[in-house]
Amino acid sequence: MTDEDSARLALPLLAAGQAQKELWHNEALALLDIAVQASVEEIGRDAPPASPQPGQCWIVGTAPSGAWSGQAGAIAGWTAGGWRFVAPRAGLRAQHLPSGQMASCDGKTWRIGEVRAARLLVDGTQVVGARAAAITVPTSGATIDAELRACVETILIMLQTHGLIDA
Template identity: 75%
Template sequence: MTEEDSARLGLPLLAPGQAQKELWHNEALALLDIAVQAVVEEVGRDAPPGAPQPGQCWIVGAAPTGDWTGHAGAIAGWTASGWRFVAPRAGLRAWHPASGQEAVHDGAGWRRGDVRAARVLVDGQQVVGARGSAIAVPSGGATIDVESRACVEMILIAMRKHGLIGT
């Protein structure tokens, strides 16, 4: 990135009195077309595909080859003028339709399939919140119902397995 590029996406900026401004403007639009509401064919691919179509994008893998060399982790988009690359930044997101998952760059690499939230609401009602504290398996008592205790224990095991309560 230079002073002639935007701070976040590295888009080329126009300068006063610049000749052929349409070239810079079109380059910025091509990069925006790749970055904004990105959709990628594949995540972590190292070699460019053989016959890309304009508008198709990929998240470049850690060991890129060919035309992608030097662009590890970037979103590579094919345009009528060839490859364009959007460098990864923390918070950059891309939809991967084949998996039905979103890929998010966390500043160190791309993570796919993670959902991060403080709580989950369904129809305005909270159904999942922060992890609760551990719950002990029932023991002791004057009347012991083995089947009820086994059922409660299975419920607790399932809740722990799903991370809803501590262990």
């Protein structure tokens, strides 16, 4: 970052008395068009596609080549003026178009499909919260309790499968 770039997205800033301000302004708008409500075709691609369309974006992989060299982890967007890149920053998010899942950047790595939350509410009612401690599977009782034990064990297995309690 320089004094000529914004702090978060490294957008070019206009300077007083600067000639051809429209070039800097248009460059900033092109980068915003890539970064704001970003959507990407693919995550982790190392080589630019052969025939990108204006507005299409990709998240560059860890070993970029060609026009993407030196842009590992960046969002690469194809524009009428060529490739533009938004550097990876913690908190940057993009929708992965093929899966519909969100990808988020921790500053180094992009993670797709992970949702981080303290709890999940549906219509204002908490349906998932922090994981509870493991529940002991019943192991004793009379023969008449066999069906109940099987039922409870099945419930416990499903709760564990869904990650709601420890195994």
